[in-house]
Amino acid sequence: MTKIRAFFFYCLCFILLFSCSEPEAEEKPYNVLFIAIDDLRPELGVYGNEIIQTPNLDAIGDSGSVFLNHYVQVPTCGASRCSILTGLLPQTTNHLQNSAIEQFLSNEPEKERPESFVHHLKRNGYYTVGIGKISHSVDGLWYGYEESPEGAKMEMPHSWDEMLFDAGKWGTGWNAFFGYADGSNRQGKDNQVKPYEAGEVDDMGYPDGLSTQLAVKKLKELSAKGQPFFMGLGLFKPHLPFTAPKKYWDLYNREDIPLSAFPELPENVHPKSLHESGEFNSYKLGEEKAGLDRKLSDEYARKLRHAYYAAVSYSDALVGKVLDALEEEGLADNTIVIVWGDHGWHLGDHRIWGKHTTFEMAVRSPLMIKVPGMAARKIGNEAPVSSIDLYPTLMELTDIPTDFPLDGQSLVSLMKNGTDPQREAAAFSYFRNGISMRTDRYRLTHYFREAEPAVELYDHKNDPMETVNVAAEYPEIVAELMPLMEKGNTGLYASSSN
Template identity: 35%
Template sequence: MFSPSSALLLSLVLLGASVPADAAVKARIRVTAPAVEPAKPQPRTKPISAEGKPNVLLIIADDLRDYVGWMGGHPQSLTPNMDRLAKMGMRFTNAHCNYALCNPSRTSLLTGMLPSSSGVFGNEQDWRRSVQIAGKPTLPEHFKSQGYTTAAAGKIFHANHGGPEGRFAGWHGGRRGFEQDTAWDQRFPQPGVQIPDLPVHTGQNFNGLNIWHWDWGGISIEEEKTDDGQVVGFAADFLSEKQNQPFFLALGLYRPHSPWYVPQKYFDALPLDSTKLPEVKADDLDDVPAIAKTHLKEGYHKLIVEKSLWKDAVRAYLANIAFCDAMLGRILAAVEKGPNAKNTIIVFTSDHGWYLGEKQMWHKGKLWEETTRIPLSIYAPGLSQPDSATAQPVALIDLYPTLCDLTGLPLPEHLDGSSLKPLLQDPKNKRDHPAITCMNGGKNAGYAARDERWRYIRYADGSEELYDHQADPHEWTNLAAQPEHAALKTTLAGFFPKEFKSAVRPVAEIMGAPSPAGSNDLVLNIGDTLTATEAPKLQGRGVFIDAVFEFDPLVDQDSTLLAQGDEQSGYVLHLVAAQPTLTVFANGKDTVITGAALEKGRINIRAQIETGGVITLAVPGHSEVLGVAPFEQGFPQEPKAGLAAGQSFGLLKNAKYPNSTPFDGQVHRLNLTVLPPHPPAAKPVAPEEVRKP
């Protein structure tokens, strides 16, 4: 089933020698210490034999758009292995993500829930804290509870490269990210860590743009020592063994996510002068609504053009795709050589696409085709037809029910998607609904519906876009204003979610009525948020915070526990390099007090900002620090921002606190008391008033 083709031979030329399975790859460790999880661990069913159920191999590339040979997105894409795998089974030529950012997209795929159902729509939003997901098993959790051995290597849930230091946590998630420890029996590179350390950390500024998260250049590193090379080494070792139970193996290939650092030969394979730019239209943005053009403020496209780096960026992206394809080739070779080739379902996909200057857009986000359309191929031995394809609209939320359907597992009730098995059985089958992609959340949510021919976008302010892919595959002409399409728009809009559910608890569960003395008591959970309108007023008042939590310096040494307000008026209780820190903002200036570094274990922190002008930060039995507040009668003004528990950054600026991350561990108590307003100064008494009887 995996016999080499000319495409495979081409990939092997690029690959060179096979990856050696070193000791680190073989040392797979069982998870023993789960962190806070959204669902209670489900009991396993009776173990089933490896012959009783098919195995599942789920491979997720990062930021991979339609620049894949079989998708035709770019004429210079070198993807022989992606093409070969796609021809082994079914190619889904009209597949889309449900949100064009890493965290909400992966959350959607792995929970089977639309962002509007989970409430998760931001990269810094810890999906594990969503009240909508709580109690609902993720895809790997479900397979584990049904008797499968679950294993993972690389980025599956949201994670990141960890910044210039390759940090375990921080820098928009860090290499741990929002990992779900209890989902896996085996985890590489180690329990609690998703992404192996990059041999060359981001921030090298090879491209001269000095943008830490977006750099590119060739590196002199052996492929097996790259982060993806290490993941592939683990995969090869795992797939070479016969498992006693069927397995669910999830592999995350980080490329072509930035930084675009891959061995130099992948850059050399495509000379810069011959690199082809994407087709664009100079006035493409003239007919789109204002809400769709907010990215112009970033100025990335203008910067790229001014510095003559457009071709350079496209070439770097293509080089990273070629590297990703080479890594996929090694995985396929391991399946072919191992004992599992005849009984393993293989899914290859991406979390979302990527812009390379179309509509003057770079990176990800928005609701246009370049970032919603993704590669998706499924090979199901004995079911899918070789070299088959469908143009029916499908989405990542469909993978959860599909894999349950293909393996005969029961379907959890919370799933929003529908199985793709009917399409795999007969490519002529049709679907009766479009693929839905979301952008932003709550009252600001906008949606795109993509069927076989049309893309309809409706933003939160009611503005629209409509594109006919039969005549306009580049989405250059917005037809939304043409009256003859009114019925079509109504039909497609009918598939948009009717509400966007909140991931956080309602105010009534967090805060009760004020006390007779005028104080407000809040009992918080990590993940709780209150808007400025909902949060208790700060002006003229102080606060008292009592927090008890389990502290692990590897995870939470730079995390935020509680923040309220803004840089004009507010406060943050956070950790900086494991030191408890209280930062108070007043009149645009900050006052900071810091305690001694904490050690691993249960911690109690008590912080108080008194209306009389004293700040206290105490860890009972450990340390106590006093400071002077920048005010004497409570916060001088009412902040414009609300309150958030455990949110990354909060009102801390990432330029100063780049390692800030949401609090990851278990919190036993997080109580906030907003103290009564400072009493007004006593009115001076006139001497004659004193003499009166």
């Protein structure tokens, strides 16, 4: 064989070899599983609680990014969800109400700007499924607590390919939301109910079990579909009433459950910054009523905290069923998993049983994001983050551009590197005619009202429970922080410089 023939022979072999080799597999887009848990404060093992039993949620945090200082924009369900879904800070006082999604999304035609990050994912090739409480309504429909859902409008009409809910023996979504194990509900009994229940039922004996069952079934279908998907699963518990199958109560010795570290009124604070636990007190068969003029007995307070812990452990077990389904369907290695609490809850802290304040206990909640292949990390108080940061984070992780403004900032740099030099250490929350800003060390709150004091400052280095307002003692710190707070004033109130 001549040299020229040999050269062409080897070239031909080279071409045939590589033309017959397997083509590189096309990289699949991430799926997204978003788990919203109602009234979940950071009472999880991965957040440092050594008593509560939450192995499945802890496993997500242990293998993902845990934001130890995550803050919601509004400490009430509907408004908090409106902010995270739209990626926007509240613009008007109506954005602070539970009806925010109904007012600003439900009746709107489809516009160039997507109504939510779910809508944006859908427009970019994702199949979107909602199960349970993702927006404010528990089944995605806009109707009153005691009304029929028949003919009701969708809260987010352009976001979902499918919106699913199984009301079971409760009949309607809102009946299920306030439901008890026997099929009764709070409103049907004219509030003549207790704020807790240890049901003699299995996991399917409460509505969240039915939602989880739907999620597991739908994951099997989505796995076969071969299209990237977004699934939102909204669990009710631990929202009032604190109900759970008895086996989750049995996980705890009640005497081991700690009481609030500060069940007293904070100093130098006007009562208008607090509230009288109205939602909690609406459960008329509760053994004691809460109020700012008194604290509950230690015995009853511990019983309620026991009920809350049981409800959290119930939700944790249901999350485990969904994680198992992801594994079984071969989806876990390509699915981003997000866990988000829509706000915190005072469990007797500051004599309050409920949300609806701008204190740390009401606006701080869990946020965990697990991305396949990304190293686990805990992001601490040096980097307070906000719910509105999730929208740009998801778009960066899924490589979907946004050509419209968002108020949040992507968390991906924090997740990958632990730091983000471009991020200011400030998270804003709004309620009770006030703006509250959390920095790495301080909480500064300015209320737009006549009642004094209207400015509150808490030093989290020395006072993590926010027991003493030190604004009058440290006016120079207030003056230093006020310009930064102005960045969170969206026009909702008069300028805080006045």
